[in-house]
Amino acid sequence: MTPFFLARPMGMIVFLCISLCAFPVLSTAQTEIQTLEFPYFTLRNRTDSPDPREAYGGERSDLKAGLCHVGELGLGVLSPLADMVPNFLQEELLRVQSVQEMDPAAILDGLAATAGERGPALYVHGYYIDFEKGCRRAALLQRNATLEGRFLWFSWPSDGAAALYTHDEADLYWSLPDLADTIIELERRFGSGTVDVIGHSLGARGVVLALYEVGNRRPDIRLGHVALLAPDMDFDIFARILPRIAPIAESITVYTASGDKSLALSRQVHGYARLGESGNDVSKITGVEVIDLSVSLSDSPTGHLYHIYSSAVGADLSQLLNAGKRASARSGLVQKGENLWHLQLATGD
DSSP states (O other), X not given: OOOHHHHOHHHHHHHXXXXXXXXXXXXXXXXXXXXXXXXXEEEEEEOOOSSGGGSEEEEEEEEEEEEEEEEEOOOGGGGGGGGGSOGGGGGGGEEEEEEEEEOHHHHHHHHHXXXXXXXXXXXXXXXXXOHHHHHHHHHHHHHHTTOTTTEEEEEOOOOOOTTOHHHHHHHHHHHXXXXXXXXXXXXXXXOTTOOEEEEETHHHHHHHHHHHHHHHHOTTOOEEEEEEESOOSBHHHHHHHHHHHGGGEEEEEEEEBTTOHHHHHHHHHHSSOBTTBTTSOGGGGXXXXXXXXXXXXXXXXXXXXXXXXXXXXXXXXXXXHTSOOOGGGSTTEEEEETTEEEEOOOTTO
């Protein structure tokens, strides 16, 4: 049974108050609600619901775009406790405040004004993500990796239901042509070597397959850095596809962890090791920089959502995507093999 403080935000807040109010306030949390804004592309259907959290559903549709505004929940007199909320509960303090649909070209025009010389960073979410959860987690990733101004969220029509994994796989595959088109259009508008692509879990599989299509259609294209976070993909299939996608990217980085419960389950379902699991023979994917997070995520509840909850992972992503640093030049990494690095333990992550 899910604990009540995980099931409902107010229950969580009461739990935190009971648990923490005996301790002195460690820092002053913000008392005003912050709003996090970012642009999105989506292949979801409109629902016409007045509730912005339900603006889009899980059905397949044509490409749409807009801006999502996510605000932090006001805690009132409990605001001083906000800084003491465990990292993995921060998502429960966020609410989708508004969704402003716009023409995709207008979104790209706005991104051009804010992205700077580095260009855009396109993020593709994973399985079991409805629109509301996707907005909240996209906001957390943007903040954790300091991608403000560059960030563009691509939301494919996941059903947002734990029991519908195979449905989500089908919807992801259906979305691949549009994801490939988006990557090609971003490179056309922003220039060679300026488009970074990020994928999490099942979304990372989508990124790899879309890049395979991009490479076949445009072998001359040159993208920036590709970051695959907890990728839910067959390790050996990735190794076979890699020679087709490596030439079109400046770098490919794979983040792995042991104890990733979601990937362990996926391995059981598919019968083969997942790319995002630690312990694979990474010598088969020469040229890919593999970042093993097992030590630094020893206290992570699932080992799967480190991209939004771990400040150490966020800092490493920022060094890669914003500063363009390869693994050998990034702080916090210790080389353990020709293409394998370990991220060192960071207190509080």
